[in-house]
Amino acid sequence: HLCRSEKRRIAMAIHHNHFYLGLIMLVSLGIGVFFITRLGLYPVAFVNWRPIMARDFRTMADSAFSFYLRAIDTYKRGSFTDADAAKLYAEIQRATLDKLIEGELLSNELDLRFGGRGVTEVDKKLLSIENGKLEAAASALYGLTDEEFKKMVLEPQAKREILAEEFKGKNEDFSVWLLDQKRKADIYVLIPGLVWGDAAGLPQN
Numbered sequence: 001h002l003c004r005s006e007k008r009r010i011a012m013a014i015h016h017n018h019f020y021l022g023l024i025m026l027v028s029l030g031i032g033v034f035f036i037t038r039l040g041l042y043p044v045a046f047v048n049w050r051p052i053m054a055r056d057f058r059t060m061a062d063s064a065f066s067f068y069l070r071a072i073d074t075y076k077r078g079s080f081t082d083a084d085a086a087k088l089y090a091e092i093q094r095a096t097l098d099k100l101i102e103g104e105l106l107s108n109e110l111d112l113r114f115g116g117r118g119v120t121e122v123d124k125k126l127l128s129i130e131n132g133k134l135e136a137a138a139s140a141l142y143g144l145t146d147e148e149f150k151k152m153v154l155e156p157q158a159k160r161e162i163l164a165e166e167f168k169g170k171n172e173d174f175s176v177w178l179l180d181q182k183r184k185a186d187i188y189v190l191i192p193g194l195v196w197g198d199a200a201g202l203p204q205n
Helices: 004-039 054-075 082-114 117-129 132-142 146-169 174-184
Strands: 043-047 050-053 187-189
Touching: 043 054, 043 082, 050 054, 050 082, 054 082, 054 132, 054 146, 082 117, 082 146, 082 174, 117 146, 146 174
Parallel strands: none
Antiparallel strands: 043 050, 043 187
């Protein structure tokens, strides 16, 4: 049998072990949350339960904001206040969200109409619209890498053109379809203060 002091020592050791284990888990959780937040690995919205990731939203909004700030610095130097900047960034966030939502709707329709051929059709279209010098200039202007510019600008443009041609070939109105899809889609925005659909009479979620 263990004496009372020996039992107390064992109990304290177990308590300390639990404390350090809990501390390690808490620190690990904090580091994980930090990197998930920093890298944007969390959704800011869902489009028919397909996520729009914070990384894409932030990169696209920040690049557009930087572009406008450079233009404003050139043409409206000294007359642009912090309040103006905050208002501009809010508008850019709304426009960015709209573009990313539209991109998800286009991707979904492309999959429905072309299936596995959708990727091939996009690659073919990219070959017709890609321009190395133009991409490099645009990437530098918006502060994006070539890959980011391709993903956020060229690929959505390619998908849009493919579907517009597909609709035209079947005597369907692409613009009417797209607006209708935006109205009918299940869209949930997770960014506080950012409301989807407050423009163009679209439903708000």
